[in-house]
Every structure is written in C-alpha cells, then in structure tokens.
Amino acid sequence: MTPPARRPTSADVAALAGVSRATVSMVLNGRVEGTVAAATQQRVLDAAEQLGYTRSALAISLKQQHTRTIGLITDEIATSPFAGRMARAASMTAAQRDYLVITVDLSLRDHSVADAARLLAERQVDGLIYATMGRVRVPVPQIPPGLPLVLLNCELDSAAGEEQLPTVVPDDYHGARRATRRLLDVGHERIVMLSGDDRSLAVLEREAGFRDELAEAGMSARILAAGWQMDDGYRTSRSLLAEDQPPTGLFCIRDRVAAGAIHAAACEGLEVPHDLSVIGFDDEDFFAEKLTPPLTTMALPHEQMGQRAMSLLLERLEPTGDRAQGSAGEPEAFPRERFLIDCPLVERESVGRPPLD
Amino acid sequence: MTPPARRPTSADVAALAGVSRATVSMVLNGRVEGTVAAATQQRVLDAAEQLGYTRSALAISLKQQHTRTIGLITDEIATSPFAGRMARAASMTAAQRDYLVITVDLSLRDHSVADAARLLAERQVDGLIYATMGRVRVPVPQIPPGLPLVLLNCELDSAAGEEQLPTVVPDDYHGARRATRRLLDVGHERIVMLSGDDRSLAVLEREAGFRDELAEAGMSARILAAGWQMDDGYRTSRSLLAEDQPPTGLFCIRDRVAAGAIHAAACEGLEVPHDLSVIGFDDEDFFAEKLTPPLTTMALPHEQMGQRAMSLLLERLEPTGDRAQGSAGEPEAFPRERFLIDCPLVERESVGRPPLD
Numbered sequence: 001m002t003p004p005a006r007r008p009t010s011a012d013v014a015a016l017a018g019v020s021r022a023t024v025s026m027v028l029n030g031r032v033e034g035t036v037a038a039a040t041q042q043r044v045l046d047a048a049e050q051l052g053y054t055r056s057a058l059a060i061s062l063k064q065q066h067t068r069t070i071g072l073i074t075d076e077i078a079t080s081p082f083a084g085r086m087a088r089a090a091s092m093t094a095a096q097r098d099y100l101v102i103t104v105d106l107s108l109r110d111h112s113v114a115d116a117a118r119l120l121a122e123r124q125v126d127g128l129i130y131a132t133m134g135r136v137r138v139p140v141p142q143i144p145p146g147l148p149l150v151l152l153n154c155e156l157d158s159a160a161g162e163e164q165l166p167t168v169v170p171d172d173y174h175g176a177r178r179a180t181r182r183l184l185d186v187g188h189e190r191i192v193m194l195s196g197d198d199r200s201l202a203v204l205e206r207e208a209g210f211r212d213e214l215a216e217a218g219m220s221a222r223i224l225a226a227g228w229q230m231d232d233g234y235r236t237s238r239s240l241l242a243e244d245q246p247p248t249g250l251f252c253i254r255d256r257v258a259a260g261a262i263h264a265a266a267c268e269g270l271e272v273p274h275d276l277s278v279i280g281f282d283d284e285d286f287f288a289e290k291l292t293p294p295l296t297t298m299a300l301p302h303e304q305m306g307q308r309a310m311s312l313l314l315e316r317l318e319p320t321g322d323r324a325q326g327s328a329g330e331p332e333a334f335p336r337e338r339f340l341i342d343c344p345l346v347e348r349e350s351v352g353r354p355p356l357d
Numbered sequence: 358m359t360p361p362a363r364r365p366t367s368a369d370v371a372a373l374a375g376v377s378r379a380t381v382s383m384v385l386n387g388r389v390e391g392t393v394a395a396a397t398q399q400r401v402l403d404a405a406e407q408l409g410y411t412r413s414a415l416a417i418s419l420k421q422q423h424t425r426t427i428g429l430i431t432d433e434i435a436t437s438p439f440a441g442r443m444a445r446a447a448s449m450t451a452a453q454r455d456y457l458v459i460t461v462d463l464s465l466r467d468h469s470v471a472d473a474a475r476l477l478a479e480r481q482v483d484g485l486i487y488a489t490m491g492r493v494r495v496p497v498p499q500i501p502p503g504l505p506l507v508l509l510n511c512e513l514d515s516a517a518g519e520e521q522l523p524t525v526v527p528d529d530y531h532g533a534r535r536a537t538r539r540l541l542d543v544g545h546e547r548i549v550m551l552s553g554d555d556r557s558l559a560v561l562e563r564e565a566g567f568r569d570e571l572a573e574a575g576m577s578a579r580i581l582a583a584g585w586q587m588d589d590g591y592r593t594s595r596s597l598l599a600e601d602q603p604p605t606g607l608f609c610i611r612d613r614v615a616a617g618a619i620h621a622a623a624c625e626g627l628e629v630p631h632d633l634s635v636i637g638f639d640d641e642d643f644f645a646e647k648l649t650p651p652l653t654t655m656a657l658p659h660e661q662m663g664q665r666a667m668s669l670l671l672e673r674l675e676p677t678g679d680r681a682q683g684s685a686g687e688p689e690a691f692p693r694e695r696f697l698i699d700c701p702l703v704e705r706e707s708v709g710r711p712p713l714d
Contacts, residue, residue: 119379263649291587
C-alpha cells in the first residue's frame with residue numbers, strides 16, 4: 001500500500017490497522033497496560049511503519065496529543081430525572097468522532113466546578129462541558145488554563161462582565177409564546193399561567209413569552225407562582241377551578257405541574273380537554289406521553305442542546321471545516337456565542353376548544 | 358516535624374502539604390501538566406522529603422500504585438430518571454475515601470460492557486462497578502484481567518455456571534410481602550396486584566412475595582399484567598373499578614402505575630384512600646411524595662445499594678479491617694457473595710381501611 005501524499009495521521013493508522021484512534025494513541029504512547037492484545041499492538045505498529053507515521057510526527061503539533069476524552073461536569077444531570085438526554089446526546093456526538101465522555105457530578109459533597117475541572121484535567125481530558133440540570137446563571141468557572149469549555153443549559157451571570165464563553169441554551173421565551181399561541185388559536189380567552197415559584201431563567205423567560213404573546217392579542221396576563229411539582233399544580237388548580245369564572249386554558253411551567261392540574265380537574269369532575277385545556281413544558285421522558293390524556297407540551301430540546309455543545313467543543317479540538325483546513329489545521333477562533341435552541345410544540349390530546357359558557 | 362515511626366504513606370504527605378492524595382500522586386509521578394500550581398508542587402515535594410516518603414517506597418507495593426479512580430459502567434443510569442441515586446451514593450462513598458468515579462453509559466451506540474471496561478482500563482481505573490437501571494440478569498462481563506468488578510442491581514444469569522461475582526441487589530421479595538401485609542393489616546380482603554408486563558427479576562420476585570403473603574393469610578392472589586407506566590395503571594384500574602365487586606386495595610409494581618390508579622379512581626369519582634387504598638413500589642424521587650394523596654410505597658434502597666457496592670470494591674482495593682492489617686496490607690479474599698438490601702415501607706397517605714360494603 002502506498003502511503004498517502006499528505007502527512008499520515010493517527011486516523012490513517014487506525015483505519016489501516018482496523019482499530020480505534022484511541023487504541024493507536026495508547027499503543028504509540030506505550031500506555032497499553034495489558035489492555036490491548038499483543039497481536040493488535042503489532043498491527044498498529046506495522047500500520048504506523050507502513051504509513052511512515054511516527055511519534056515525532058505527532059510531536060510536531062502538541063495540539064494533536066489528544067487523549068480523545070471529554071470531561072462533562074454536571075450539577076445533577078447524572079442523578080436527576082430531568083436532563084439525562086442532554087448528557088446522552090453529548091456522549092453520542094462524542095462517540096461518533098471516537099471520543100469518550102467522562103462525567104463528574106457536582107452534587108457530590110465538597111465538589112466545586114474548579115475541583116471537578118482539576119480532577120478531570122489531571123486525567124488529561126481534551127476539553128470540558130459544564131452542564132446544569134435547570135437553566136441557571138453561573139459565575140465564571142475557574143478552570144485550568146488552555147482547556148476549552150462550553151456551557152450547556154447555563155449562562156454566565158452578569159457579574160462576569162466582559163468574560164464570555166460559548167453557551168448553548170433552550171429558547172424558552174419563544175417556546176412560551178408558541179404555547180400561549182396554541183391556546184389562543186382555538187379560542188381560549190381565560191388563560192392562566194401556573195408558573196414556578198422562583199426567579200430562575202426558565203421562569204423569567206417563559207413568563208415573558210406568555211405575557212408578550214397575550215399582549216400582542218390585546219389581553220393581559222394572569223400568572224400564579226404555583227411551584228414546580230405535581231402537588232403544586234394540583235393545589236393551585238383546585239382553587240382556580242373553584243372560582244366563579246374559572247380559566248378554560250392553563251399554561252404550565254412544567255409537565256409535572258400540568259399533571260397536577262389534570263388530576264385536579266378529574267377531582268372536580270372535569271374532563272381534559274373537553275372542560276379544560278392544559279399545555280405543559282419539557283416533554284419529559286416517560287411522563288408527558290403517559291398522562292391521561294397524553295399531554296400537549298413544548299419540548300425542551302435536550303438532545304439538540306447536548307449535540308450542539310459537544311460539536312462546538314470537538315470542532316475546536318479538531319476542526320473539520322474549510323476555513324480550518326485553509327489555515328493548515330489551525331483551529332478557527334472558538335466562537336464565544338450564545339446558541340438558542342428551538343423548543344418545538346409536541347401536539348397530543350390535552351388542548352381543545354374552550355367549553356361553551 | 359518528626360516523621361512518623363511507620364513507613365510514611367501518600368496520605369501523610371497529603372496531610373502535611375494540605376492537598377489531596379490524588380494531587381500527591383500526580384506531583385510525585387510528574388503528571389502535573391500545568392494543572393497543579395507550582396507552589397503546590399513545591400509544597401508536596403517538601404512534605405515528601407520531610408517525611409522521608411519516596412517513590413521507591415511506593416514502588417515496593419505495586420498495589421499502591423492506584424489512580425484512585427473507579428469506573429462505573431451503567432446501562433442507562435446516567436440518562437434515565439430512575440436509578441440516579443445509586444450512582445450518586447456510589448460516588449459519594451468513593452469521594453469520602455478520596456476516589457473519583459468516572460462513568461461510561463452503555464446506552465451509547467455500539468458500546469458493550471467489554472468495550473466500556475476496556476476504555477476505562479485504558480484510563481487506568483483501579484476497579485469497576487457495573488450497574489443496571491432495572492434489576493436484570495446479565496451474562497458474565499468480559500473485563501481486563503486483574504480488574505476487580507462489583508455488580509450493582511444485576512446478577513449473573515444462570516448460564517454463568519460456577520462463575521460468581523460480588524453482587525448487590527434489592528430484596529424485592531420481602532418488600533412485596535411487606536406491602537401486601539400492610540393492606541391485610543387494615544382489613545383489605547379484595548386485593549389486586551397491578552404487575553409489570555414482562556418477566557424481569559423485579560416482576561418475578563414482587564409477584565412471588567405478593568402470592569406468598571396472601572397464601573399465608575389463606576387467600577389466593579389475583580395478579581394483572583398491567584405494565585410499567587402511568588397510563589398502564591390508569592387503563593387497568595378503570596376496568597377493575599368498573600367490576601361488580603371492585604378491589605379495595607391495589608398493590609402496584611411501581612409508583613408510576615400507582616399514579617395511574619389514583620387518577621383512574623378520581624375519574625370514577627372515588628377518593629384515595631377512603632374508597633380505594635393504593636400502595637406502590639420504588640419511592641421515586643420527586644414523584645411518590647408529590648402525588649395527591651402522597652403515596653405509601655416500598656422504597657428501593659438505591660442509596661444503600663450504591664454505598665454497599667462501592668464499599669465492597671474499595672475494601673478490596675484498600676482494606677481497612679483488622680484481618681487486612683494482620684496480613685500486612687494484603688487484601689482479604691474478595692467476597693463473592695450476593696448482598697440483599699432491605700426495601701423499607703414508606704408510610705404516607707394512600708392506604709387506609711377498606712370502605713364498608
């Protein structure tokens with residue numbers, strides 16, 4: 001086999017030897033530790049020789065001395081019911097480019113982002129993603145210099161000043177506008193939002209979207225600080241439905257709150273959507289579609305968010321674009337932008353026309 | 358400061374330098390890579406010299422060349438709503454002994470247990486835990502030789518023959534007996550179990566517990582294969598409650614099925630527990646206690662399970678017991694036992710006396 005005209009890469013060695021790039025890296029760095037079969041090691045060494053690939057070629061660019069490992073720092077993702085899809089999508093995107101993701105969860109006692117970053121840096125990760133379960137603002141993470149970082153579902157707080165980092169967040173604002181529009185479109189005029197009882201970014205943006213969409217329709221917004229759980233939705237809905245002119249449409253901050261609202265309606269002898277329309281937010285796995293009736297809701301785009309965050313990071317580590325190739329493999333400037341990912345409407349069975357008075 | 362009489366350990370160096378043992382290991386192995394501040398490196402080197410701690414002392418026992426990293430292989434834990442407490446408890450137990458847990462999730466495309474174990478071994482973990490989301494049987498995992506492994510929430514299938522591994526699982530059987538006993542104790546005589554629609558270990562053991570407890574009370578068992586989701590519990594309960602002599606007590610395979618049953622009761626104009634008692638299984642976070650009424654249920658002991666699995670592994674890696682010390686640090690034989698962890702009753706408000714006929 002004739003070596004390719006361009007300088008051979010570890011990918012060429014991997015392809016010829018029929019192994020992963022991680023294995024090539026392990027073998028050529030002598031880090032096999034009994035985990036790579038002798039025959040495989042020989043195949044890698046043969047392939048490297050045949051292609052003229054040497055470790056000194058590797059050493060030309062320090063940037064190529066990757067471990068092909070990405071560190072994922074989470075606040076609770078790995079241990080919470082809500083945002084696992086983000087972590088999974090990020091890991092799958094990494095796996096497609098032969099990277100492994102290792103995770104450190106901050107819900108563990110005594111860990112700060114800085115600690116977790118140091119622990120991961122000690123294990124020689126090539127880059128970091130810091131992901132939060134809920135959409136929140138965070139202080140500038142203290143991480144070892146030179147380690148690229150992408151924020152996922154969180155944003156730097158305003159105290160960060162000029163500091164910026166690439167950030168991937170859901171477009172809660174337009175999601176809330178679309179949910180409200182869905183209720184308006186079928187004729188609801190008494191719409192109430194059951195919101196969260198905090199001032200998180202998700203609450204602020206979803207309330208703003210609700211308010212603005214109603215304002216555009218010439219209506220004023222009624223927003224109740226219910227809370228985030230099923231029993232919060234239940235309690236608030238029971239008292240709402242006992243009013244003289246109860247609402248005919250509820251926009252809930254979250255699917256779990258919507259579940260409480262649907263249960264409250266049943267306890268009042270009301271049917272959803274015949275007597276009351278309910279729309280949620282999240283499209284939580286194994287939840288929204290398992291309610292009775294199945295819940296119409298706005299999907300949090302966790303998969304797209306996880307994919308985007310990982311793609312941004314990998315593109316920084318190993319540029320594939322034209323521009324990058326044009327500058328001889330030098331990575332293009334790390335985009336320090338904020339990427340808003342769309343929250344699509346998931347149509348199911350909990351929204352209908354308002355009942356006739 | 359006088360060096361201690363016994364041979365100094367990395368823990369002594371860490372204590373004197375005011376850093377973690379991981380940091381000591383990094384510095385003394387030259388793996389600092391710009392992640393440990395120069396002043397800290399100097400402090401570690403000073404402390405090592407002062408105590409007479411040398412790398413050649415370390416080299417006396419290969420066993421002590423730990424990376425203080427444990428690999429956690431999961432099928433879906435990191436990305437599923439259900440068993441995150443296990444992973445968190447395992448990580449916390451590890452952190453208490455200054456170990457870091459790194460996770461590989463098998464729900465990623467193309468990963469087998471063997472692949473994940475190899476990837477983790479390449480990153481020089483000291484030991485492995487293989488944890489499954491649900492309680493299942495698994496084939497003997499193919500892992501690199503010499504790497505200790507503990508099974509968490511899964512057991513080797515019978516084809517494994519003589520092969521055995523330390524295994525930590527919940528005691529579903531006695532949990533189900535206790536749930537059934539709870540309904541019997543307040544006088545229920547028409548009790549139905551809404552079970553899962555598969556033959557998983559959880560289903561088999563919970564059904565056996567239900568059957569045996571009723572048999573001991575001289576009653577026969579009625580078990581319906583409802584399914585595992587809220588809408589499964591809803592559908593099955595709607596038809597049950599429409600019977601001439603509907604059950605007064607339901608034992609549900611899972612909290613989510615119980616939630617469907619409670620909603621079905623409300624749609625039939627029945628109140629829980631006044632007209633119908635419902636008991637679940639799992640004590641799912643942010644779920645069982647957020648239902649209306651709050652659900653009486655059997656807790657899956659995920660925290661205890663995660664702790665126990667990690668303790669077993671760490672005890673193998675760094676024995677703390679008398680016996681271990683007696684044999685000069687040599688680890689005692691790795692216990693190849695099956696540890697059954699208790700499922701306690703969590704009393705809330707969904708169980709009461711049966712209604713008068």
